[in-house]
Amino acid sequence: MLQSSEIPDCFYPNQPTLVSPNSPTPKHTLYLSNLDDQKFLRFSIKYLYLYKKSVGLESLKSSLSRVLVDYYPLAGRLRISSEDDEKLEVDCNGEGAVFAEAFMDFTVEEFLEVSRKPNRSWRKLLYRVDSQSFLGIPPLVIQVTKLRCGGMLLSTAINHCLADGIGTSQFLHAWAHLTTKPNADLLVTPFHSRHVLRPRKPLKITFPHLEFTNSTHPHYPNGTTLLDPTQQTMVPTSSTFTPTQILHLKKLCVPSLKCTSFEALASHVWRTWVRSLAPPPSIKVKLLFSVSIRKKLKPELPEGYYGNGFVLGCAEASVKELVTANMRHGVKLVQEAKATLTDDYVRSMVDFLEERRVKPDLLASLVISQWSKLGLENLDFGEGGPLHMGPLASEIYCLFLPVIGDSDGTTVLMSVPESIAGKFEFYLREFPEREEHEVKDIGESRPLI
Template sequence: MLQSSEIPSCFYPKQPALISPKCPTTKHTLYLSNLDDQKFLRFSIKYLYLYKKSVSLESLKSALSRVLVDYYPLAGRLRISSEDNEKLEVDCNGEGAVFAEGFMDLTVEEFLKVSTKPNRSWRKFLYRVDSQSFLDIPPLVIQVTNLRCGGMILCTAINHCLADGIGTSQFLHAWAHLTNKPNADVLVTPFHSRHVLCPRTPPKITFPHPEFTNSTTSHNGPTLLDPTQQTLVPISLIFTPSQILHLKKLCIPSLKCTCFEALASHVWRTWIRSLAPPPSLKIKLLFSVNVRKRLKPELPQGYYGNGFVLGCAETTVKELITSNMRHGVKLVQEAKESVTDDYVRSMVDLLEERRVKPDLLATLVISQWSKLGLEDLDFGEGRPLHMGPLASEIYCLFLPVIGDFEGINVLMSVPESIADKFEVYMKEFPEREEHEGV
């Protein structure tokens, strides 16, 4: 019986294999857009899925080999461009994805008891590739861990430079589909070319792009969320549909909003209340905005590269805390509305001229995973009993709630010193907003 949240060691009966595309694929160099190879995306998106019953390893590997025919860049290798040492590209050489098979003395029920918050020991669920740098790690690494009870944990690491959340979901559903129907075709044909997001010649930067601009004035207070200076702990809180509806009603009648806008505003406000920085400090909320249908023309169907930019809401601590709920929601809405075709093109051109990184000082970053359909990933033995990230990061994730399509699980790491306060504030909902006129 598992006595703590610490996961036991993983046993590997054999060395991991390289799974190559089932048949020869085009050998070429894949250009990555400026949205793809941003420096803050140079990591892998790591998902963890828990299944009650194991799926045949051979069927998983066979389907993976088949799906890599369509998604062949994931079987390639990242490298630095010979023309620009600041840019990355993909050598589509068919070398293959890493597939590791493991066994753990653990049951599904034992994992579920400790699954509310990721912890460091979960890293045992993903094979660690020996590497000297980020470039040495294959774009796709998979580990299937069979459990003592006959269950299975599937862990995937997909390089963020090749795909965003929507793209990773598209690939994973294609893999699951071919596992269930080996002779079928992929449901959506992936679109590989990233040249649809090429910079203009000459570049035209027509917007200020506050997501990259450090506008924070110096102050004598504590550094806001500097991971090197603080002990962070994961916080996981589930918001039911009724709770989210209550947040939305706080903005009625003067403002209609989405579930994301209401919850994002609430989390941002709560985070700032808990940290209690100086009232005059300028603060930001960054969140991913899908641009696939915002561009003219729209990105092609099946585009699985990075098709998002960061929306940026900004204000001061005092304005966010003392104003009503509608203030934060309106800032989020205005940030979303500003992401037009011209704005995205301007950002691509900015990244061509300068390899800027997002301003993360006094900034909360939210990434929405709750509407990607990842909780429905079925390889033939049912949907997952748990789905989430392998680790809790400093940025905030909106995750799906298994069995509740409208619920949202908010997961983020906060300084240990404010964790209790943050949880209390997150669950504090006023009956009505007292402040009007914002």
């Protein structure tokens, strides 16, 4: 039995290489939309996969070189726009993706034993590019780590400014497809242009966009705000919800309100987070959650669009309102937030971001990103599907992750202040038979951070 969740160091037999497209690609500048280059998206989405059996390195490199012909912007480099120093663009120069090979004295079984929650030692599973800034890191960085038992860990970092969750899944499946079938055509042709999301002229901002409206909240006695990770010790928590448990949450809303699994679980996690933090009852708290706009726009975004085709839905309530009301109330707030995300709303947001380069209001907000319906858990490079799929590190955002072997289950992974972790996990697992069992008076709560 392992005594620590720390994993061993990686051994690099060779220096990382650059894998470039294996045939000439267009050389031009790729415009990024206002949804692409938002300041809060200037990081890489980092995925981690565990496989029972390794795939040949040369096979992975060859298929990567081939797929980068189609996804050539990922082989380019980000830079500041020559027209606007607050916007980014992609120099499609074919320079290549970083590919690192490593070995770790560890087994698949040992990793599965420590894989319930990410920890900082997992960061060594992705080669760290030495750069002075975010712009100096190539849009695509990959590390393949062979294990002692013949298994394999695959870590990928894909720049969020170039692709969202749907887009990254589309790219990874294209890579896997060409690994198993080198001479095949792609199942989905990538659509590169982001001009379909250009701002209007003149700008037309017709909504308040509460997701970007900064709120001012009182500080706790120790000087921290509701959730300021820079001033607190954050720890990852992880809870898996079975289809039966999710159905139980949904039944708390019927017969007066029907809801989706996401709406029920998101509302439950939001209320649990607030209950655990126990802030003053009058504080306004937000739930921000990613919603795909691919089918909401008129016309719809083209098939194969892999750029950022999502916006943040924003539900808002006072602490007292959210926690003392029944489950249906929280779900209704989520549904109302989703209903506002029309074509007009999205166009207004694009124009709003053209006028104001702002970040979402995170001062008293829970942010949920749904990875559980992207097909990420089905990535097969020819030796079978993954035994584990998740983020490389636990960030402040809440992730809804797929459950390997259970397409209707969801794992909720998020970091919370260490002082409330136990309470948060307890409330998260609490399934009242009746809503009357919920907290009666939030006014009796005391700040825990």
